[in-house]
Amino acid sequence: MRRLLEIALTGLVAIQLHPLRSLVSFVAVLVVLVPFLVGVALAQGLEADAETSARLGADLYVKGSQFGRPGPLPLKAVDAVRDIRGVTAVVPRIVGAVVLGKEAVHAVLVGLPREHFPEWANGVEGELPFRGQRPGPHELVLGTTLARRLGLKVGDMIPPFYHNNRRGDRISRVVGIFAADAPSWQSNLILTTFETAAAIFDQEKLATDLLVWCRQGYEDTVSRTIARELSFPSPVGEGIVRLRVTAREDLLALLPRSLLHREGIFTLHFVLAFVVGILVLLVTSGVGLAERRREVGILKATGWQTDEVLLRHLAESFALSLSAACAALLLAWAWLRLFGGYGIASFFLAGAETSPDFAVPFRLTPIPALLAFVLAFVIVLTGTLYSAWRAAAVPPREAMR
Amino acid sequence: MESRGIRLLVVLLLLVAGATAVLVREGRAQDQRQAHAEDFHRLTGGVGFGPALDLSGCAFGFDPRLDGTCAEDFGPVPGGACFCPRHAGSVFFYPPLPGEEGAHASPP
Amino acid sequence: MFLETQSLCKFYRAGTRDEVRALDDISVGVERGEVLVVVGPSGSGKTTLLALLGALERPTRGHIFFEGRDLGECSDVALARVRRRMGFIFQDFSLIPDLSAGENITYPLIPRGVPRAERWRRAEELLSRFGLGGKLTARARELSGGEQQRVAVARALAGEPEVVLADEPTSNLDPVTGQGLLDLLRELNAGGTTLILSSHDPAVISLAGRVCELEGGKLRARPNQ
Ligand SMILES: Nc1ncnc2c1ncn2[C@@H]1O[C@H](COP(=O)(O)OP(=O)(O)OP(=O)(O)O)[C@@H](O)[C@H]1O
Numbered sequence: 053m054r055r056l057l058e059i060a061l062t063g064l065v066a067i068q069l070h071p072l073r074s075l076v077s078f079v080a081v082l083v084v085l086v087p088f089l090v091g092v093a094l095a096q097g098l099e100a101d102a103e104t105s106a107r108l109g110a111d112l113y114v115k116g117s118q119f120g121r122p123g124p125l126p127l128k129a130v131d132a133v134r135d136i137r138g139v140t141a142v143v144p145r146i147v148g149a150v151v152l153g154k155e156a157v158h159a160v161l162v163g164l165p166r167e168h169f170p171e172w173a174n175g176v177e178g179e180l181p182f183r184g185q186r187p188g189p190h191e192l193v194l195g196t197t198l199a200r201r202l203g204l205k206v207g208d209m210i211p212p213f214y215h216n217n218r219r220g221d222r223i224s225r226v227v228g229i230f231a232a233d234a235p236s237w238q239s240n241l242i243l244t245t246f247e248t249a250a251a252i253f254d255q256e257k258l259a260t261d262l263l264v265w266c267r268q269g270y271e272d273t274v275s276r277t278i279a280r281e282l283s284f285p286s287p288v289g290e291g292i293v294r295l296r297v298t299a300r301e302d303l304l305a306l307l308p309r310s311l312l313h314r315e316g317i318f319t320l321h322f323v324l325a326f327v328v329g330i331l332v333l334l335v336t337s338g339v340g341l342a343e344r345r346r347e348v349g350i351l352k353a354t355g356w357q358t359d360e361v362l363l364r365h366l367a368e369s370f371a372l373s374l375s376a377a378c379a380a381l382l383l384a385w386a387w388l389r390l391f392g393g394y395g396i397a398s399f400f401l402a403g404a405e406t407s408p409d410f411a412v413p414f415r416l417t418p419i420p421a422l423l424a425f426v427l428a429f430v431i432v433l434t435g436t437l438y439s440a441w442r443a444a445a446v447p448p449r450e451a452m453r
Numbered sequence: 454m455e456s457r458g459i460r461l462l463v464v465l466l467l468l469v470a471g472a473t474a475v476l477v478r479e480g481r482a483q484d485q486r487q488a489h490a491e492d493f494h495r496l497t498g499g500v501g502f503g504p505a506l507d508l509s510g511c512a513f514g515f516d517p518r519l520d521g522t523c524a525e526d527f528g529p530v531p532g533g534a535c536f537c538p539r540h541a542g543s544v545f546f547y548p549p550l551p552g553e554e555g556a557h558a559s560p561p
Numbered sequence: 562m563f564l565e566t567q568s569l570c571k572f573y574r575a576g577t578r579d580e581v582r583a584l585d586d587i588s589v590g591v592e593r594g595e596v597l598v599v600v601g602p603s604g605s606g607k608t609t610l611l612a613l614l615g616a617l618e619r620p621t622r623g624h625i626f627f628e629g630r631d632l633g634e635c636s637d638v639a640l641a642r643v644r645r646r647m648g649f650i651f652q653d654f655s656l657i658p659d660l661s662a663g664e665n666i667t668y669p670l671i672p673r674g675v676p677r678a679e680r681w682r683r684a685e686e687l688l689s690r691f692g693l694g695g696k697l698t699a700r701a702r703e704l705s706g707g708e709q710q711r712v713a714v715a716r717a718l719a720g721e722p723e724v725v726l727a728d729e730p731t732s733n734l735d736p737v738t739g740q741g742l743l744d745l746l747r748e749l750n751a752g753g754t755t756l757i758l759s760s761h762d763p764a765v766i767s768l769a770g771r772v773c774e775l776e777g778g779k780l781r782a783r784p785n786q
């Protein structure tokens with residue numbers, strides 16, 4: 053055992069014997085592994101946030117449907133749904149797209165009834181829209197990217213950015229800004245009251261969706277009842293609006309089940325890039341190959357066995373790939389945590405800027421880290437062990453030439 | 454001297470320790486993030502699911518609760534999968550909601 | 562015979578037009594504790610013969626017997642075991658250039674299971690004996706030719722071999738150091754170590770119990786008894 057450990061230790065020395073070769077392998081592994089780890093970490097972070105979003109959202113989401121396409125539904129639906137057996141709460145919501153400022157910043161506007169808001173929330177800096185009736189400007193909570201791009205702080209006033217011919221345009225006031233480490237969807241969000249949203253979009257008596265909470269076990273029957281039995285005259289006066297339900301389970305079923313499931317495509321592409329890249333690097337460039345071959349010959353001539361020579365190379369590859377995988381993990385972490393995913397977050401989050409001003413969702417978990425190490429090990433090993441074996445399997449003097 | 458091997462072993466162990474520390478730390482950091490996520494979804498009623506950060510490209514990539522399908526689904530592309538040209542390059546891909554695969558799905 | 566060859570042939574690029582007959586039908590042998598000196602002009606096949614006797618190469622034809630065992634039929638592992646009982650001093654020293662002198666000497670001892678402290682004790686002892694006491698941690702590539710040769714000798718002797726095969730061991734040494742090495746070899750031989758040397762040096766040939774003269778890969782004369 054001690055003998056084997058000492059042979060393995062000579063593998064660590066071998067890393068330093070061929071610094072250029074070791075450096076090339078180390079850097080090649082880093083170049084491939086860092087984006088891999090960052091990509092998987094972002095994907096897993098996003099996936100975790102998506103799951104949280106589904107779990108913490110309502111039990112059922114009801115939206116209107118005409119010609120098989122989603123559309124708004126009349127507010128009358130709120131009472132109709134509330135009357136279904138097993139429903140505990142129904143909240144109408146407006147979610148829409150608005151474009152703000154000279155720069156045409158795209159924002160997502162979400163409006164919910166005043167009563168829905170608590171007095172205070174952890175994830176918001178400043179206040180929430182007032183719960184009761186209060187005259188004055190519209191009250192908005194902004195996302196971090198939006199606030200920065202529009203140059204707004206808590207307390208700032210915004211001149212009217214919409215047209216409502218019936219009720220007139222009003223100014224708005226920023227009452228709060230989302231915390232930067234709230235889920236990334238806050239970045240371009242405007243949260244306000246239902247009436248404000250209705251006024252901004254100039255759509256009376258309509259909601260884009262209903263949030264429905266049910267007693268446990270009633271989700272299926274409630275959603276079937278809504279989809280089958282409820283329909284309303286179209287707000288435009290002709291035809292009818294049917295209702296379409298999305299349950300929490302439908303959403304959760306969309307989530308990839310594991311790293312090797314749908315992101316498997318991603319992983320696979322990386323493995324391929326990996327294999328090709330490093331094999332090409334190690335085998336064809338053959339950095340220090342002649343020197344190493346001679347070294348193997350000398351070791352064998354002085355009494356080393358083939359398996360002992362291979363153990364030395366195994367230890368060398370192991371140490372090299374382990375250190376490269378750990379360094380890659382540390383770099384990936386630094387990139388995501390310390391530099392906020394600078395440059396790479398925009399690849400994975402559509403609409404994110406080069407330097408995002410919100411906490412990029414990511415999860416560094418042991419499994420991808422382990423996978424990264426195994427990949428590095430296998431590749432470095434095939435690159436080194438084959439040539440080592442070729443040198444170690446021939447008589448020593450042949451290898452020494 | 455053979456101490457060269459030992460020195461590298463120490464560096465290696467430090468790297469492994471660093472990586473382990475990062476994994477442990479990130480495991481813990483999730484809890485705080487979770488707390489803020491809870492507040493956010495309680496306030497908004499559950500907004501956001503996909504890799505898009507606004508509705509300018511496709512609503513399905515932002516949240517399939519708003520639109521259950523993407524008409525221009527690209528499917529897998531090298532390096533991942535994406536919804537449509539305006540939301541390319543994501544590794545977080547999900548299929549349309551059941552029953553909404555096509556733009557003209559039959560009503561229930 | 563302890564170590565002997567029978568009709569040994571080593572052809573390089575055998576079967577091609579530029580076949581080199583480095584050794585052709587050589588039969589020599591040494592008894593345990595004897596000294597065999599291989600002489601001959603440059604290119605006559607001395608190094609090749611020593612390499613074959615040292616189990617560093619496989620013959621094209623013929624046999625090498627070590628304690629009656631045919632090395633041509635031994636497995637790779639068995640050959641490695643045989644090499645552990647031998648010490649080979651290469652004509653070009655063949656040190657690992659980026660290892661220190663001490664590491665070069667101790668590396669062969671690692672798979673033999675010699676404990677670390679003992680390895681380094683032997684290395685220090687041998688080096689100081691050759692007047693290289695201060696060079697233990699010097700890199701092999703930074704040593705002079707003569708210094709490298711002495712490190713190579715120390716490496717061969719550190720494993721306490723039963724047979725020492727030395728390919729022109731004194732060629733790079735000044736007369737005084739060369740004489741020191743010969744004294745050491747003589748001392749080893751007195752202790753029962755078998756020596757197989759190749760040389761042009763009359764001083765080395767004087768050690769010989771048997772002399773084997775090669776020319777163009779063939780035996781020139783029967784080894785004198
Ligand atoms: N790998 C090889 N391929 C082809 N020919 C070789 C090879 N090795 C040696 N030879 C040839 O075999 C012959 C014997 O070589 P060897 O090295 O044994 O000579 P030597 O007697 O040791 O010479 P020197 O005194 O110069 O060291 C030479 O003609 C040499 O060119």
Ligand SMILES: [Mg+2]
Pocket residue numbers: 607608609652728
């Ligand atoms: Mg020679």
